[in-house]
Amino acid sequence: MNMPWDLWVINLGTLSTFIGTTATLWVLLQTTKLTVKFNQKASFYFHKDKLNRLLNDYFTMISESQFNNENSHKIMLHRKILSLHNYISFIDTKDKKLSALINQYIINTKCILSIKNYDEITYFLHLRYLDEVTILLDYINNTLSISARKI
Numbered sequence: 001m002n003m004p005w006d007l008w009v010i011n012l013g014t015l016s017t018f019i020g021t022t023a024t025l026w027v028l029l030q031t032t033k034l035t036v037k038f039n040q041k042a043s044f045y046f047h048k049d050k051l052n053r054l055l056n057d058y059f060t061m062i063s064e065s066q067f068n069n070e071n072s073h074k075i076m077l078h079r080k081i082l083s084l085h086n087y088i089s090f091i092d093t094k095d096k097k098l099s100a101l102i103n104q105y106i107i108n109t110k111c112i113l114s115i116k117n118y119d120e121i122t123y124f125l126h127l128r129y130l131d132e133v134t135i136l137l138d139y140i141n142n143t144l145s146i147s148a149r150k151i
Helices: 003-065 071-089 096-108 123-149
Strands: none
Touching (some): 003 071, 003 123, 071 096, 071 123
C-alpha cells in the first residue's frame, strides 16, 4: 500500500475516536444534569409527603387537645412540635428560597420552642406554629406544581 492512504486511514480513525469521546462526554454531561433535576424533584416530593404526615398528626392532636386540657395532651403536642421542628431543621436542600424559608421558620419559632413549661403553651401558640409550618409546605407544593407545568 502507498503511504498517503495509510496516513489517511490513521487520521480518520483518530478523528472518529475524538468525535466518539466528545459525544460520550456530552451525553454524560446531559445525563448528570437530568439526574440532578430528578433528585431535586424527588426530594421535594419526599419532603412534601413527610411534612404532610407530620403536619396531619400535629393538626389532629391540636383538634383533640383543644377541648382536652390535660397535661398529657400538652406533653404530646410539645413532642409533635419538636419532631416537626427537628425534621424541618435538618432538611438539606440546594434551593436557596427553601433554605431562606427554613431559616425564617427557625427564627419565627424560636420563642415557641424555648418554652419548657407545658402550661405556658397556649392554643394560639400552637396555631402560630401551624401557620409557620404551613408556609413551608405551601412553598414546596407551589414549587412542585410549577415544575409539573414545565414542558
